[in-house]
Each structure stands twice: as C-alpha cells, then as structure tokens.
Amino acid sequence: MRKKVLKILTSATLFALWSLSAFAVSCINGNLPNELNQLLSAIRDVLVAAGIIIAAIFLILGGYNFITSGGSAEKVETARKQIMYALIGVAIILIAATLVGIVKAVVCT
Numbered sequence: 001m002r003k004k005v006l007k008i009l010t011s012a013t014l015f016a017l018w019s020l021s022a023f024a025v026s027c028i029n030g031n032l033p034n035e036l037n038q039l040l041s042a043i044r045d046v047l048v049a050a051g052i053i054i055a056a057i058f059l060i061l062g063g064y065n066f067i068t069s070g071g072s073a074e075k076v077e078t079a080r081k082q083i084m085y086a087l088i089g090v091a092i093i094l095i096a097a098t099l100v101g102i103v104k105a106v107v108c109t
Helices: 002-028 034-067 073-107
Strands: none
Touching: 034 073
C-alpha cells in the first residue's frame, strides 16, 4: 500500500515537473495554442484534486486505524505513519501545484 502511494506521489511530482517545462518552453518560444494550454491546466487540476482526495482517504484510514488500535503499540505506530505520509503527500501535491503557477508567472511575464 505504501509503495502505491509513493508511486502516485512520484507520478504527480513528475507530471508537475513536466508541466513546468512545457509552460517554460511555451513562454520562451511563443505561447502554446489556447486549447493545449487549457488542456494542460485541466489535467494538472484533475491530478491535484485526485491526489488530495487520495491523501484524505489515507488520512481518514489512518485515523480509523489509530482509534481502533486497542492500545497496541505496533498498530498505533502504523497509524501514525499512515497519517504522517498522507500529510506529506498533501504537502508535496500543493507545493508542486504552487511551483507550476510561480514558474509560469515568472517565466511568462
């Protein structure tokens, strides 16, 4: 399960970096066609929303596991790690989305 989350977060980060390069190249060599620019923005928005929803699900599951741990130290630690990874995932997703906007604003002005 942890490997799947890591793969999803890695894919989202790689897409964000790809978006950064696409927007940077479009600003340097002239603007992208409006339809392509809108398509890239829509894909980015969908990936950000999906990533946040997945992280929220893992956050809820971690909270559930924490509550139902029954005092078992191993289960409590597993639930804490799950919550921590979900929060780290949200942070990475938000930073990637913000970075795309900042680079687009700086390069395209």
